[in-house]
Amino acid sequence: MIRVVHYLNQFFGQIGGEDQAGVAPRAVANPVGPGMALQAALGSKAQVVATVICGDNYFAEHPQPATEEVIQLIRSFEPQLVVAGPAFNAGRYGPACGAVCQAVQSQLGVPAVTGMYPENPGAELYRKDIFCVETGPSAAGMRQAVSAMAVLGLKLAAGEVLGTPEAEGYLPRGIRKNTWAEKTGAARAADMLLAKLQGLPYRTELPMPSFERVSPASPVSDLSTATVALVTEGGIVPKGNPDRLESARASKFLKYSLEGIEDLSGAEFQSVHGGYSNVFANEDPDRVLPVDALRDCEREGKIGRLYKYFFTTTGNGTTLENGRKFGQEIALVLIADGVQAVILTST
Amino acid sequence: MQGEEFPFMKLELRKFTIKDARFGEVTGIEQGTLVINKQELVEFLNRDHSFAGVEVKLARPGEAVRIVHVMDAVQPRLKLSGDATPFPGALGPVEIAGRGQTNVLDGVAVLQTGKRQGIQEGVVDMAGPGADYSIFSRTINVVLLCTPHPATTDVEFDRATRKAALEAAVYLAGPTRPMVPDHVEVFDLGALENQAHNLPRVVYIYHLQSQGLLRETFVYGEHARELLPTILHPNEVLDGAIVSSNYIIACQKNPTYLHLHNPVVLELARRHGRDLIFAGVVIANEHSTLREKERSAKFAAKLAWQLGAQGAVITQEGGGHADTDLMLTCRECEQLGIKTVIMANEIAGAAGDLPSLVDTVPEADAVVTTGNNDELVSLDPVEQVLGGEDIAGVAGPPDAGLTIALGRIYAATNQLGATHLSIRGY
Numbered sequence: 001m002i003r004v005v006h007y008l009n010q011f012f013g014q015i016g017g018e019d020q021a022g023v024a025p026r027a028v029a030n031p032v033g034p035g036m037a038l039q040a041a042l043g044s045k046a047q048v049v050a051t052v053i054c055g056d057n058y059f060a061e062h063p064q065p066a067t068e069e070v071i072q073l074i075r076s077f078e079p080q081l082v083v084a085g086p087a088f089n090a091g092r093y094g095p096a097c098g099a100v101c102q103a104v105q106s107q108l109g110v111p112a113v114t115g116m117y118p119e120n121p122g123a124e125l126y127r128k129d130i131f132c133v134e135t136g137p138s139a140a141g142m143r144q145a146v147s148a149m150a151v152l153g154l155k156l157a158a159g160e161v162l163g164t165p166e167a168e169g170y171l172p173r174g175i176r177k178n179t180w181a182e183k184t185g186a187a188r189a190a191d192m193l194l195a196k197l198q199g200l201p202y203r204t205e206l207p208m209p210s211f212e213r214v215s216p217a218s219p220v221s222d223l224s225t226a227t228v229a230l231v232t233e234g235g236i237v238p239k240g241n242p243d244r245l246e247s248a249r250a251s252k253f254l255k256y257s258l259e260g261i262e263d264l265s266g267a268e269f270q271s272v273h274g275g276y277s278n279v280f281a282n283e284d285p286d287r288v289l290p291v292d293a294l295r296d297c298e299r300e301g302k303i304g305r306l307y308k309y310f311f312t313t314t315g316n317g318t319t320l321e322n323g324r325k326f327g328q329e330i331a332l333v334l335i336a337d338g339v340q341a342v343i344l345t346s347t
Numbered sequence: 348m349q350g351e352e353f354p355f356m357k358l359e360l361r362k363f364t365i366k367d368a369r370f371g372e373v374t375g376i377e378q379g380t381l382v383i384n385k386q387e388l389v390e391f392l393n394r395d396h397s398f399a400g401v402e403v404k405l406a407r408p409g410e411a412v413r414i415v416h417v418m419d420a421v422q423p424r425l426k427l428s429g430d431a432t433p434f435p436g437a438l439g440p441v442e443i444a445g446r447g448q449t450n451v452l453d454g455v456a457v458l459q460t461g462k463r464q465g466i467q468e469g470v471v472d473m474a475g476p477g478a479d480y481s482i483f484s485r486t487i488n489v490v491l492l493c494t495p496h497p498a499t500t501d502v503e504f505d506r507a508t509r510k511a512a513l514e515a516a517v518y519l520a521g522p523t524r525p526m527v528p529d530h531v532e533v534f535d536l537g538a539l540e541n542q543a544h545n546l547p548r549v550v551y552i553y554h555l556q557s558q559g560l561l562r563e564t565f566v567y568g569e570h571a572r573e574l575l576p577t578i579l580h581p582n583e584v585l586d587g588a589i590v591s592s593n594y595i596i597a598c599q600k601n602p603t604y605l606h607l608h609n610p611v612v613l614e615l616a617r618r619h620g621r622d623l624i625f626a627g628v629v630i631a632n633e634h635s636t637l638r639e640k641e642r643s644a645k646f647a648a649k650l651a652w653q654l655g656a657q658g659a660v661i662t663q664e665g666g667g668h669a670d671t672d673l674m675l676t677c678r679e680c681e682q683l684g685i686k687t688v689i690m691a692n693e694i695a696g697a698a699g700d701l702p703s704l705v706d707t708v709p710e711a712d713a714v715v716t717t718g719n720n721d722e723l724v725s726l727d728p729v730e731q732v733l734g735g736e737d738i739a740g741v742a743g744p745p746d747a748g749l750t751i752a753l754g755r756i757y758a759a760t761n762q763l764g765a766t767h768l769s770i771r772g773y
Binding site for chain 1: 613691
């Protein structure tokens with residue numbers, strides 16, 4: 001028998017309406033409200049052993065402590081599956097269900113499933129990390145939603161490999177997996193264009209990804225006393241590439257000394273970057289890593305000094321994961337060494 | 348005479364189906380088997396002593412062979428008319444491509460291999476799970492390995508190896524001159540143009556990447572680095588107007604072979620007069636600066652508009668800032684009322700959970716994906732390795748079983764849509 005804990009808000013948990021939205025997490029040792037339908041849908045394979053209830057406002061106003069309190073309560077019932085909601089299009093309940101499912105998975109190592117309307121802000125926030133059944137906007141779709149969540153939950157609890165989001169009824173999590181299509185890419189492009197021209201429905205194969213925005217740091221107050229570092233993704237390395245920096249898909253960054261170097265010479269440095277023609281960079285590596293210009297700035301007092309090392313990698317098909325990791329590690333060293341500004345050259 | 352038989356832009360691809368290849372006394376075709384006099388070919392390619400050495404090897408589908416350091420692939424071809432070559436300008440004089448008769452060794456590719464400074468090469472497995480991915484796992488491959496003299500510069504070596512691959516292609520197709528082809532494919536788009544006025548007019552906007560040595564694409568023998576977008580007839584693409592010398596990452600470059608077989612051109616030509624009017628090809632280079640990219644995108648869209656396009660298929664070559672060219676051209680077309688479908692491959696990380704592109708526009712609402720370069724694939728051990736003795740970034744012997752990113756397999760996620768590979772979102 002699979003032990004299931006069900007998470008609900010104060011309304012579906014039958015504590016009360018908006019006036020009770022501030023209630024702190026509590027547990028009840030049996031199914032409540034939609035939990036009845038959930039138990040019916042789970043059948044004899046699983047039992048709802050407890051219901052954890054938390055007020056919408058309590059969760060929305062203190063998401064971190066609320067998550068911890070909810071997780072502690074859930075943990076005490078030793079569940080093998082956690083079901084949250086469904087939250088339909090409820091704007092506070094959805095993010096709470098998402099946060100609970102995410103924490104259950106990561107902190108308890110237990111599978112979790114919830115259900116939301118695709119436009120629920122909780123879906124956008126958590127769909128990447130959790131399994132969220134697509135529901136209608138309101139509780140009119142309760143029976144259907146709970147039954148889909150039960151089917152998916154039982155599969156997750158059994159460790160089954162899930163099929164496509166369309167087949168299993170969960171919201172796509174943005175995980176991209178290669179697959180073979182019936183037609184070639186070119187034929188699919190022609191089909192898609194004809195559908196678009198005729199005003200017929202078509203489905204893009206790649207919804208546009210959203211990017212993390214990096215806010216610029218505040219300006220350096222006095223450059224004339226600042227230590228300035230040079231960091232490049234342009235693949236500048238000592239001649240012969242002794243540490244074997246990759247020309248593409250870099251797995252590392254490297255750090256080299258600039259002490260005593262006034263001007264990068266093509267006899268001593270080169271570019272190994274595979275994404276641009278290296279002819280001009282190899283003639284004069286300052287074109288990618290402008291040590292000569294920075295030394296001039298140093299002499300003219302425009303900057304305090306040039307940091308005594310430079311960092312280099314190859315930004316050519318390098319994964320975002322690696323790029324992010326390189327950036328964080330480089331920044332830690334620069335901060336520890338008292339660097340106030342970085343000139344980051346890209347190619 | 349020739350002109351009467353052949354309207355100006357009528358092309359006959361006369362195809363000789365090749366089922367096997369071997370080395371022998373006399374270069375020729377014997378009942379579907381390509382026979383190659385290896386010594387004659389080597390001496391011909393190295394007649395000016397451009398190379399320290401030239402090796403020619405064969406790799407057939409199903410053999411436990413791995414080809415590494417693959418730089419370009421070319422199809423053996425011969426132009427029957429006049430002095431023209433099947434790669435005008437890149438080899439021999441400039442003639443307008445896409446007209447007359449061209450003999451084609453169907454099922455054969457010449458693969459140029461070897462190391463280049465700062466380049467990460469492609470891998471082709473002829474058998475095992477890796478063979479599912481590359482179109483060159485299904486061709487009979489004549490594998491060239493040209494090695495430079497110690498004093499040869501990159502510029503000289505690049506020019507010599509490009510010429511050698513094209514010359515090998517013409518040499519291998521040479522014996523077909525008097526022969527009768529197995530079948531003939533005719534491209535005569537003009538003959539259908541006037542029959543179907545109610546069909547939508549579609550253009551193909553074909554981005555090329557030409558950005559410097561070893562990253563060049565040639566149009567009639569000149570690199571496209573400063574190209575202002577221009578118009579090609581579809582037949583010109585299919586008949587050797589575009590030759591690649593772009594060697595960057597295995598799946599982020601369009602081989603000469605795929606320019607000759609551009610799947611988008613073939614598909615739009617196939618549907619011309621039936622589902623659509625194929626109004627032309629606009630070629631546009633992917634430049635290095637944003638200003639040039641904007642100029643190119645606006646100009647390509649304007650040319651599409653001048654051709655009366657209602658729709659456009661847009662492809663790219665390369666990743667990273669090439670995504671910007673793709674997106675800008677998409678946006679410019681949509682703003683002129685030209686509906687677009689764009690094609691791209693993805694860099695979504697090994698787990699498929701990272702952003703797939705580096706640039707996007709909201710107008711790009713119809714995208715065909717040709718696969719995630721970062722997904723890992725496992726390759727079986729092989730008995731023989733051609734083209735080099737190591738694989739960049741892979742420790743251990745090159746003939747071992749390997750797990751590598753799909754994007755390392757030559758043309759696996761090619762950006763012209765030659766294969767059935769796609770991506771499903773989970």
